[in-house]
Amino acid sequence: MLRVTKQALIASAAQRWLETYAYGGRWPDTTSIFEPQKIYMALQALPADAPETQITAITGRADWTQNICDECGQDRAVTIGLGQEIHHAIDTKYICLPCLAQAVTLAKQPSQPWARRHPWRQLSPLAARDGGAPRAELSQAV
Ligand SMILES: [Zn+2]
Secondary structure (H helix, E strand, O other): OEEEEHHHHHHOHHHHHHHHHOEOOEOOOOOOOOOHHHHHHHHHOOOOOOOHHHHHHHHOOHHHOOOEOOOOOOEOOEEEEEOOOHHHHHHOEEEEHHHHHHHHHHHHOOOOOHHHHOHHHHHOHHHHHOOOOOHHHHHHHO
């Protein structure tokens, strides 16, 4: 698991820009509409606690500081990255604290409302152990 904060995204924007655009320590050619090294220098000049709007204004994109929850889609101050896999970083799901709290509440419920919508889950030994529907109900659902 990984804790991601909007503040860390703001503070690391310049370094992440450098790692993204300066391939092998060399900047790509500047064009009339994109000057990555100039953008890097502007980002580097910002304080670590710069307003998010300044980074968006410099890069022209809001996603350099957005900390989007993969469950609710909201931009959050803190998310937790789950399911990290070194070779498939894009598979990590970032979940905000309210959604994590909602997940814990759901996990503590005695019934499993999703079981009827997804009957294949009832085949799982864990679902059966945790009170999943009996096989007779599964055959009716399919
Ligand atoms: Zn969320």
